[in-house]
Amino acid sequence: MAVERTFSIIKPDATRRNITGKIIDRLEGAGLRVVAQKRKWLTRGEAEGFYAVHRERTFFNDLVAFMTSGPVVVQVLEGEDAIAKNREVMGATNPENADAGTIRKDFAESIEANSVHGSDGPDTAKTEIAYFFAETEIVG
Numbered sequence: 001m002a003v004e005r006t007f008s009i010i011k012p013d014a015t016r017r018n019i020t021g022k023i024i025d026r027l028e029g030a031g032l033r034v035v036a037q038k039r040k041w042l043t044r045g046e047a048e049g050f051y052a053v054h055r056e057r058t059f060f061n062d063l064v065a066f067m068t069s070g071p072v073v074v075q076v077l078e079g080e081d082a083i084a085k086n087r088e089v090m091g092a093t094n095p096e097n098a099d100a101g102t103i104r105k106d107f108a109e110s111i112e113a114n115s116v117h118g119s120d121g122p123d124t125a126k127t128e129i130a131y132f133f134a135e136t137e138i139v140g
């Protein structure tokens with residue numbers, strides 16, 4: 001295992017319900033450290049660009065509308081095996097399939113309003129971190 005960085009979003013369903021602290025507590029409890037963080041209201045262009053890989057999917061327009069429906073918290077997490085660890089703590093994309101004790105099982109409202117996003121691999125992590133943060137904004 002190595003120390004890695006991964007990218008995380010706390011989504012509008014979670015900011016709306018004022019549970020960002022509860023979610024960060026789960027991440028920190030798993031040994032992940034928040035080394036960069038900001039609260040932002042994504043523009044349509046930012047959301048479309050971030051999720052460009054999904055642009056042909058049937059849910060793309062709804063996803064962009066949801067992600068711009070309220071503020072999000074974008075953050076960089078650091079720790080041993082951070083990419084896999086974050087995905088483990090988040091649980092499956094669809095909360096109905098998420099394991100007990102995961103963020104999505106406990107907090108998500110639906111597959112769309114699923115409270116958190118996390119990078120799915122090292123290349124994605126690098127691209128997604130750079131999409132929102134300058135290297136100087138990341139303080140380990």
Ligand code: CMP
Nearest residue numbers: 054059063093111112113114116117118
């Ligand atoms: P996320 O990890 O942010 O990546 C893409 C998002 O699309 C995903 O989480 C879900 O919230 C959302 N989404 C909405 N509908 C679907 C679907 N049918 N399959 C996969 N992802 C979906």
